[in-house]
Amino acid sequence: MSTFFLAIALGICLLMLLSMYRCLFGPTVLDRLVGVNAIGSKTVVLLLLIGFLYERVDMFVDIALAYAFLNFVAVLAASRYFHKRKGLYEESFTE
C-alpha cells in the first residue's frame, strides 16, 4: 500500500508540472493565478500522502489544513491586487 501511495504522489507531481505550464506561459497575470491555485490545491493532497508515507499523519494533517488556508488567503489577496490592471484583453492575444 505504501508503494501505491508513492505512485499516486508521483502522479500528482506530474499533474502539477502540467499546471506549471500555465503558470510559466499563461498570456495574462490571471492565467498564472489560475495555475498557482490549481497547484496549491493539489499540494494539500500531496502533504497528506507524505504524512502516510512517513506514518506521521497526525502531524501532517495540521500542516495540510494550514496550507489550504494559506493558499486561499494568497489567492484572495493576489486577485484583489490585480483587479486594477489594464490592458489584459490585448495581452491575452499574445500567445
Add this chain to the structure above:
Amino acid sequence: MATLLNGISIFFMAMGLLFFLGGAVGIIRMPDFYSRLHPAGKLDTLGIMAMVIGLVVYNLHHLSLAAVLVSIKMLLIVFFVFMSSPTATHSIVDAGMRAGLRPWTQKSRSGKNHLKAGKGE
C-alpha cells in the same frame, strides 16, 4: 476485510487522480481565461474530495480514538476546501471582470490577426 478496505481506498484515489488529470488538461487546453477557470474550480475540488475519502478509509483500518480524530480533521479539510475553492474562483473571475478582460468569442478570435497587424481603429 483489510483487502476490501484497501480496494475501496485504491478505487477512490484512482478516481481522484482521474479528476486531477481532467483539471490539468482543461487548464492547458481551454481557449480563454474564463473557460480555464471552469476545470480549475470544479475538478480540483472534486478530486480533493475523492482523494481524502480514500485516505480516510485507509486511515480507519485500525479503529482507535486517535485515528478517528485524524480522520475527522481530514474531513474538515474537505469541508474547508468546499467553502474556499468556489470563493477563490469567484474572486479571480471578479478580478478579470474589473480589469476589463472580455470573454472569448469567435469574433475576438478573428480580431487576433487584426491586433497582430498593429492597426488599431
